[in-house]
Amino acid sequence: MAAGKEKQVSFTTEETTTCPICFESFLTPRILPCSHTFCHNCLSSYIISTCKTKESPVGFPCPLCKSFVPAPSFSIELENWSDLIPINKSVQFLIEKGDKLCDACQREDEEIVANIWCESCSESLCAMCAKYHRKNAASRNHTLVPIADFSKISCGKESMKSTPVVCKDHNKLIDYFCVEHEELCCTKCVCTKHRTCTQVDDIEEAAESLRKSEKIKTLSEELFQFEGSLVKAKSNGADTIKYIDDTSDQIKKESTELRDKIVNHVNALLEDHLSELAHTAKEHRGIVASIVDAVSDRQLLVAQYLHSLEDTEKLPASVLVNEYLKIKKQFACVSKSGFSQIRVQLQSTVSKDLTGILYLKTFTDLKTRMKSIPLWGIDLTSANMKLICELPGSTDNITGGCFLENGDIVLVDNDSSHLLHYSNAVLIHTADLIMEPHDAVCQNNSLLISLNPAFFENEKSSIRQFNLDKFEKNKDEFLTEASVYSMAISGGFIYVACSDVIIKFDQEGNTVQRYPVDMYTYSVATNNSNEIISSSCSTQNVTVMSSCGEKMYTYSTKKLKYPHGLDVNFTGNIFVAGRDSRNIHVLTHKAELLKIFAIESRPTCIKFKENSNVCFVGSCKKTTKVYEFQEVM
Ligand SMILES: [Zn+2]
Ligand SMILES: [Zn+2]
Ligand SMILES: [Zn+2]
Ligand SMILES: [Zn+2]
Numbered sequence: 278m279a280a281g282k283e284k285q286v287s288f289t290t291e292e293t294t295t296c297p298i299c300f301e302s303f304l305t306p307r308i309l310p311c312s313h314t315f316c317h318n319c320l321s322s323y324i325i326s327t328c329k330t331k332e333s334p335v336g337f338p339c340p341l342c343k344s345f346v347p348a349p350s351f352s353i354e355l356e357n358w359s360d361l362i363p364i365n366k367s368v369q370f371l372i373e374k375g376d377k378l379c380d381a382c383q384r385e386d387e388e389i390v391a392n393i394w395c396e397s398c399s400e401s402l403c404a405m406c407a408k409y410h411r412k413n414a415a416s417r418n419h420t421l422v423p424i425a426d427f428s429k430i431s432c433g434k435e436s437m438k439s440t441p442v443v444c445k446d447h448n449k450l451i452d453y454f455c456v457e458h459e460e461l462c463c464t465k466c467v468c469t470k471h472r473t474c475t476q477v478d479d480i481e482e483a484a485e486s487l488r489k490s491e492k493i494k495t496l497s498e499e500l501f502q503f504e505g506s507l508v509k510a511k512s513n514g515a516d517t518i519k520y521i522d523d524t525s526d527q528i529k530k531e532s533t534e535l536r537d538k539i540v541n542h543v544n545a546l547l548e549d550h551l552s553e554l555a556h557t558a559k560e561h562r563g564i565v566a567s568i569v570d571a572v573s574d575r576q577l578l579v580a581q582y583l584h585s586l587e588d589t590e591k592l593p594a595s596v597l598v599n600e601y602l603k604i605k606k607q608f609a610c611v612s613k614s615g616f617s618q619i620r621v622q623l624q625s626t627v628s629k630d631l632t633g634i635l636y637l638k639t640f641t642d643l644k645t646r647m648k649s650i651p652l653w654g655i656d657l658t659s660a661n662m663k664l665i666c667e668l669p670g671s672t673d674n675i676t677g678g679c680f681l682e683n684g685d686i687v688l689v690d691n692d693s694s695h696l697l698h699y700s701n702a703v704l705i706h707t708a709d710l711i712m713e714p715h716d717a718v719c720q721n722n723s724l725l726i727s728l729n730p731a732f733f734e735n736e737k738s739s740i741r742q743f744n745l746d747k748f749e750k751n752k753d754e755f756l757t758e759a760s761v762y763s764m765a766i767s768g769g770f771i772y773v774a775c776s777d778v779i780i781k782f783d784q785e786g787n788t789v790q791r792y793p794v795d796m797y798t799y800s801v802a803t804n805n806s807n808e809i810i811s812s813s814c815s816t817q818n819v820t821v822m823s824s825c826g827e828k829m830y831t832y833s834t835k836k837l838k839y840p841h842g843l844d845v846n847f848t849g850n851i852f853v854a855g856r857d858s859r860n861i862h863v864l865t866h867k868a869e870l871l872k873i874f875a876i877e878s879r880p881t882c883i884k885f886k887e888n889s890n891v892c893f894v895g896s897c898k899k900t901t902k903v904y905e906f907q908e909v910m
């Protein structure tokens with residue numbers, strides 16, 4: 278990569294003095310590691326506009342070639358980054374008017390006109406200084422160009438890395454290194470700021486001992502490891518983005534399908550309704566029409582009668598009397614036949630469930646939950662355990678428990694057989710478990726509790742479900758032959774420490790695998806690689822097994838006595854509670870010791886909150902305490 282950057286390109290003077298952002302002649306030219314140069318103000322506004330939307334920015338891409346430029350300092354505001362980006366001295370030199378002075382002489386407070394430019398140092402030199410520059414072993418190979426020959430100056434294209442560092446306070450070359458302050462010093466610094474410092478090395482010696490030491494290798498290894506976590510975090514991020522896209526597509530599909538189903542159903546209902554309406558209307562219209570018809574007939578009949586009774590004079594006597602009697606009888610009959618007219622009322626009441634849709638405010642109840650997972654753990658070798666809070670009332674013999682998803686804590690008290698539920702360090706529920714509990718683990722908002730009979734004769738040990746909402750034991754349980762102690766959940770399986778064996782159960786309580794372990798193994802934990810970590814109170818060993826039960830790593834020391842409880846945090850580090858040695862041992866995932874923390878009480882268990890450095894430590898006859906492991910700066 279570096280070779281490409283140093284490729285020589287020839288420019289005309291005008292090209293080399295024009296800023297590629299504002300296309301004006303440079304004003305305070307700043308040079309990036311890729312050798313691209315921009316005006317101070319142009320670069321500054323570019324950095325601000327590029328980085329302001331980024332989450333704690335650590336650098337920016339070059340406006341021209343896009344190569345990444347690391348932030349010149351993490352301790353200053355974004356707005357001031359360009360102040361710390363070096364001036365392109367050769368460009369600055371080109372655009373300066375008037376006599377150019379020798380930079381080397383200026384450092385000695387002498388003003389001598391320069392006529393040579395050293396490209397390697399980006400410095401102007403007078404004839405005398407140039408002569409020494411050519412003779413000096415350190416600068417013998419530098420490229421010197423006569424100032425009259427402007428167009429040949431490569432304008433900072435030569436690697437900036439070969440430019441020796443100059444002291445910012447005194448503008449002098451660096452000759453020393455103060456080990457105490459980890460600071461570079463010039464001859465003036467040594468006599469002032471670092472006058473009383475005990476170890477100030479010659480810069481050549483410092484570089485040599487740095488090259489010989491493991492320090493560069495160690496730093497590279499740390500960087501590689503860090504790069505690994507970044508790669509993982511990036512791929513996790515891509516997975517999460519894909520998950521969001523896939524899930525929102527799925528939700529969209531389901532919602533649209535539901536809408537279609539509702540619309541189709543409403544359409545079908547409407548169709549039924551309309552056909553029923555048409556049928557009813559037709560039926561009732563028919564009934565009313567037939568009555569209207571009958572009324573019309575009677576109307577005609579009456580008209581006939583009236584007509585018959587009009588010309589009574591002309592009729593023979595017998596016909597008239599006969600006609601009169603007939604009409605009178607028939608009329609009496611027709612008018613008394615109980616004939617009635619019909620009024621119809623048609624009404625349609627829409628189901629409240631149907632109109633209820635109009636009062637809905639949302640289609641679904643959309644919820645998101647964000648969880649923040651640290652990218653990497655802290656340096657546990659330089660960490661301390663900061664006390665966060667105490668859990669009052671947990672003073673008997675806390676042998677286990679766990680953090681719930683909402684951050685609440687449940688503890689099991691082996692002595693009093695109680696389950697204790699804490700929210701914000703306040704005891705909000707207790708439940709009598711009757712049998713002797715040893716541990717509790719959280720699984721899908723319900724708890725699993727390991728229970729042993731108080732008197733050995735009758736009952737069996739069991740793993741029992743506990744309902745957190747009702748805060749009571751569920752009926753669901755599975756009985757075990759062996760006594761049950763600590764538990765760990767991993768990959769849908771439950772690992773239970775049973776003194777001389779660790780049993781892996783499936784969700785129904787079937788034994789999947791038995792892992793023989795040392796006697797008095799009360800603790801078990803699993804890590805992301807499905808390795809099984811346990812400790813024995815007879816051999817005092819901490820053991821890491823592969824998922825097939827093969828012993829991989831062992832940790833033991835005289836400083837660890839009665840390792841009753843342990844846990845693994847999100848980075849895979851192992852934390853062991855030594856009850857009788859009164860300490861917490863922090864180990865790597867390969868069971869190598871990182872640090873031992875002394876504990877005042879006799880710790881019986883340690884349990885971590887998911888994806889955090891927060892844990893609680895249960896003790897014999899002492900209050901359970903919540904701690905956070907924090908890096909000491
Ligand atoms: Zn500019
Ligand atoms: Zn560039
Ligand atoms: Zn000089
Ligand atoms: Zn030089």
Ligand SMILES: [Zn+2]
Nearest residue numbers: 444447463466
């Ligand atoms: Zn200095």
Ligand SMILES: [Zn+2]
Nearest residue numbers: 455458471474
């Ligand atoms: Zn110093």
